[in-house]
Amino acid sequence: MKQARPLPHYLVQRYQGWRATAFNENRSWYRRLAEGGQHPRAMVIACCDSRVHVTSIFGADTGEFFIHRNIANLVPPYLPDGQQHGTSAAVEYAVNALKVAHLVIVGHTGCGGVAGCHAMCSGHAPELEEKTSFVGRWMDILRPGYQRVSELPEADQVAELERQAVLISLENLMTFPFIRENVEAGNLSLHGVIHDIAEGTLLEYSPETDSFALVG
Amino acid sequence: MKQARPLPHYLVQRYQGWRATAFNENRSWYRRLAEGGQHPRAMVIACCDSRVHVTSIFGADTGEFFIHRNIANLVPPYLPDGQQHGTSAAVEYAVNALKVAHLVIVGHTGCGGVAGCHAMCSGHAPELEEKTSFVGRWMDILRPGYQRVSELPEADQVAELERQAVLISLENLMTFPFIRENVEAGNLSLHGVIHDIAEGTLLEYSPETDSFALVG
Amino acid sequence: MKQARPLPHYLVQRYQGWRATAFNENRSWYRRLAEGGQHPRAMVIACCDSRVHVTSIFGADTGEFFIHRNIANLVPPYLPDGQQHGTSAAVEYAVNALKVAHLVIVGHTGCGGVAGCHAMCSGHAPELEEKTSFVGRWMDILRPGYQRVSELPEADQVAELERQAVLISLENLMTFPFIRENVEAGNLSLHGVIHDIAEGTLLEYSPETDSFALVG
Amino acid sequence: MKQARPLPHYLVQRYQGWRATAFNENRSWYRRLAEGGQHPRAMVIACCDSRVHVTSIFGADTGEFFIHRNIANLVPPYLPDGQQHGTSAAVEYAVNALKVAHLVIVGHTGCGGVAGCHAMCSGHAPELEEKTSFVGRWMDILRPGYQRVSELPEADQVAELERQAVLISLENLMTFPFIRENVEAGNLSLHGVIHDIAEGTLLEYSPETDSFALVG
Numbered sequence: 082m083k084q085a086r087p088l089p090h091y092l093v094q095r096y097q098g099w100r101a102t103a104f105n106e107n108r109s110w111y112r113r114l115a116e117g118g119q120h121p122r123a124m125v126i127a128c129c130d131s132r133v134h135v136t137s138i139f140g141a142d143t144g145e146f147f148i149h150r151n152i153a154n155l156v157p158p159y160l161p162d163g164q165q166h167g168t169s170a171a172v173e174y175a176v177n178a179l180k181v182a183h184l185v186i187v188g189h190t191g192c193g194g195v196a197g198c199h200a201m202c203s204g205h206a207p208e209l210e211e212k213t214s215f216v217g218r219w220m221d222i223l224r225p226g227y228q229r230v231s232e233l234p235e236a237d238q239v240a241e242l243e244r245q246a247v248l249i250s251l252e253n254l255m256t257f258p259f260i261r262e263n264v265e266a267g268n269l270s271l272h273g274v275i276h277d278i279a280e281g282t283l284l285e286y287s288p289e290t291d292s293f294a295l296v297g
Numbered sequence: 298m299k300q301a302r303p304l305p306h307y308l309v310q311r312y313q314g315w316r317a318t319a320f321n322e323n324r325s326w327y328r329r330l331a332e333g334g335q336h337p338r339a340m341v342i343a344c345c346d347s348r349v350h351v352t353s354i355f356g357a358d359t360g361e362f363f364i365h366r367n368i369a370n371l372v373p374p375y376l377p378d379g380q381q382h383g384t385s386a387a388v389e390y391a392v393n394a395l396k397v398a399h400l401v402i403v404g405h406t407g408c409g410g411v412a413g414c415h416a417m418c419s420g421h422a423p424e425l426e427e428k429t430s431f432v433g434r435w436m437d438i439l440r441p442g443y444q445r446v447s448e449l450p451e452a453d454q455v456a457e458l459e460r461q462a463v464l465i466s467l468e469n470l471m472t473f474p475f476i477r478e479n480v481e482a483g484n485l486s487l488h489g490v491i492h493d494i495a496e497g498t499l500l501e502y503s504p505e506t507d508s509f510a511l512v513g
Numbered sequence: 514m515k516q517a518r519p520l521p522h523y524l525v526q527r528y529q530g531w532r533a534t535a536f537n538e539n540r541s542w543y544r545r546l547a548e549g550g551q552h553p554r555a556m557v558i559a560c561c562d563s564r565v566h567v568t569s570i571f572g573a574d575t576g577e578f579f580i581h582r583n584i585a586n587l588v589p590p591y592l593p594d595g596q597q598h599g600t601s602a603a604v605e606y607a608v609n610a611l612k613v614a615h616l617v618i619v620g621h622t623g624c625g626g627v628a629g630c631h632a633m634c635s636g637h638a639p640e641l642e643e644k645t646s647f648v649g650r651w652m653d654i655l656r657p658g659y660q661r662v663s664e665l666p667e668a669d670q671v672a673e674l675e676r677q678a679v680l681i682s683l684e685n686l687m688t689f690p691f692i693r694e695n696v697e698a699g700n701l702s703l704h705g706v707i708h709d710i711a712e713g714t715l716l717e718y719s720p721e722t723d724s725f726a727l728v729g
Numbered sequence: 730m731k732q733a734r735p736l737p738h739y740l741v742q743r744y745q746g747w748r749a750t751a752f753n754e755n756r757s758w759y760r761r762l763a764e765g766g767q768h769p770r771a772m773v774i775a776c777c778d779s780r781v782h783v784t785s786i787f788g789a790d791t792g793e794f795f796i797h798r799n800i801a802n803l804v805p806p807y808l809p810d811g812q813q814h815g816t817s818a819a820v821e822y823a824v825n826a827l828k829v830a831h832l833v834i835v836g837h838t839g840c841g842g843v844a845g846c847h848a849m850c851s852g853h854a855p856e857l858e859e860k861t862s863f864v865g866r867w868m869d870i871l872r873p874g875y876q877r878v879s880e881l882p883e884a885d886q887v888a889e890l891e892r893q894a895v896l897i898s899l900e901n902l903m904t905f906p907f908i909r910e911n912v913e914a915g916n917l918s919l920h921g922v923i924h925d926i927a928e929g930t931l932l933e934y935s936p937e938t939d940s941f942a943l944v945g
Contacts (some may be wrong), residue, residue, distance in 0.1 A: 098746015115495030140311035170435035218385035279331030527788035547927030711763030
């Protein structure tokens with residue numbers, strides 16, 4: 082693999098700082114985590130977006146959260162067709178192998194993937210409709226959400242589609258037999274939140290009101 | 298979506314602590330990130346494993362790294378077949394839309410996904426060979442790596458397969474035309490590292506020696 | 514400009530070393546910074562003193578901090594009189610053009626400029642009172658600080674004046690209308706720290722206690 | 730000063746990393762620098778631009794360079810009018826108090842200040858002509874440079890004006906009596922370079938050819 086290059090110096094410097102402080106103070110815990118394996122209490126599915134730091138927001142210590150991050154925090158429907166489904170694999174491992182107790186979908190405001198999906202579905206981004214567009218095909222998962230928001234005033238559609246990215250993922254999770262069984266048996270609980278980046282707030286979906294409301 | 302539950306109290310409490318401290322100290326930066334959008338300098342692909350905190354190790358502030366996390370930090374080969382490829386979508390968005398300068402694959406010791414792949418390929422995990430096993434099908438990406446390690450002493454095979462998970466992902470990245478073009482034009486550099494959880498160290502792949510060596 | 518001389522050899526040698534290592538490792542990032550322009554998250558105002566390396570202390574990568582350095586890290590009051598005000602120009606550019614989120618004044622122990630100001634104001638450096646003394650006239654910015662420390666025990670006055678160099682600069686920043694507006698709107702936050710060179714520590718001003726205390 | 734806020738966490742974290750590594754390894758040198766004062770060998774005048782890391786490029790150890798950074802690395806002409814001239818104060822202190830042997834002006838490609846000056850002088854930025862524009866008034870220093878480039882093909886003017894920002898600063902330095910005396914006595918040498926950000930190169934002014942050429 083001849084194209085690999087050395088890490089830039091500032092990353093090496095920061096790693097050395099981390100090692101001399103956070104790692105060093107916590108060395109016995111890292112040792113134990115290495116020997117005993119991970120026992121995370123929750124799985125978090127969040128967006129790749131650089132502004133969404135779920136480990137900070139949830140004060141996560143090393144070992145607490147099994148974290149999958151993809152574009153727009155999407156979960157596709159259950160489809161055991163022998164193809165590669167990275168998100169489904171992560172969910173399967175978290176629930177069946179690690180037996181996490183919580184599964185949290187974390188959406189966020191200002192999501193580029195959701196905005197792209199809205200542009201595509203409303204006919205403003207034909208390039209995303211191409212078969213070769215990985216982003217476009219990935220955002221197909223959210224297409225049913227566009228149907229639900231397309232009657233709203235235009236100004237509200239993208240924000241509502243961000244909420245649908247959470248809700249449709251939760252709905253799709255319930256199509257996995259092992260998720261449904263564990264949820265129904267009380268072994269697993271599902272949660273859907275939106276992180277508002279500008280305001281630093283969390284909004285949580287509540288089935289009672291069928292809406293998202295501020296947490297805390 | 299009637300199964301969604303309120304967040305557990307300890308997560309709400311931590312979020313409130315984060316909001317009162319880290320967010321509050323950094324409020325103006327979050328505001329700007331929300332308004333101006335993200336400009337991350339690097340994409341990091343790491344494992345979902347709860348013990349791999351790349352934001353800590355690399356002292357990342359909000360907005361610095363576009364992070365994709367999947368089982369075993371794998372990148373599949375370029376395959377524009379119109380199917381859903383979440384990892385390829387994340388890579389496409391990072392390189393083509395965000396124009397990141399660095400793409401870092403972070404592997405780690407004690408990877409459950411890699412161990413499963415080794416068990417599967419060596420005939421000890423027939424359940425992973427099932428068409429319905431999402432983890433098994435996902436780990437197929439690493440199957441060519443098993444061929445490369447199967448002649449080694451048994452005790453070394455899994456650790457070497459962890460390194461192959463980084464190398465094969467780097468090799469697969471180079472099969473994406475837009476990656477190859479940007480790498481060759483000097484707009485993008487690729488990096489492969491392994492995080493040793495027990496030792497708190499980073500090892501970096503160097504094409505000169507065709508091996509991983511301690512950073513720093 | 515006939516007096517210009519070639520760089521001394523040791524600087525050429527180091528530049529070549531930098532180019533072969535740090536630049537080379539980070540070439541794609543530099544390319545992107547050159548093409549996309551800078552998006553620094555913070556402005557730092559520090560002293561010219563050769564012992565104050567804010568980029569090291571804060572692990573800064575290229576592109577992160579917009580840095581103004583002058584004698585004694587001073588900001589003059591807002592004075593739009595059509596004269597040349599280099600510090601005010603730097604602040605204006607950072608806040609209005611670059612829209613930085615943080616503005617950090619970094620003072621330090623053993624500041625020669627502050628010591629000179631103390632000598633001048635206490636009558637021990639008449640040469641600094643001359644109209645032709647650029648250092649003297651520049652340190653006039655800190656004269657109000659001398660009033661505040663002149664009642665303290667003599668042994669404490671210089672160290673306290675170093676703190677005043679940070680505080681008066683912060684106060685002066687608030688006299689710029691565009692700073693005040695952005696601070697009040699939550700788009701900009703101000704910070705004042707002192708770097709203790711011998712101890713390698715940072716002390717941070719807190720308005721709650723109206724004093725500087727160790728960070729971390 | 731009630732608006733001051735705590736440093737954002739990621740900066741505290743990085744500072745702690747720096748303290749545990751770079752400071753700790755170098756503790757005796759910092760101690761000595763604190764007790765013995767600084768003895769820098771050179772003064773560097775560079776732009777505030779976040780992409781210009783002169784300490785990295787010149788491999789500077791703590792204590793080596795007295796660094797002044799302002800918009801567009803400008804030095805105004807000698808003007809001892811009793812007003813505040815921060816750049817002149819820094820130059821005076823470096824030459825008369827610290828007796829540096831070298832004074833290096835470091836310009837750079839893609840300078841926002843120079844581009845603004847070009848826009849202003851060519852009539853495209855009337856807001857910079859306002860008396861209240863600190864950036865505009867500061868860039869007045871470079872106005873004579875615009876006269877020299879205004880006959881060139883338009884596409885070359887800004888890059889040539891970046892070079893003039895270095896040359897005019899060197900010329901202005903020679904209007905300071907204490908600079909001229911030290912240069913003529915062989916106690917001080919002046920240097921002018923341009924840092925090309927995209928290419929990672931340095932170009933140096935040579936009076937023999939009256940042009941800038943690649944260093945090294």
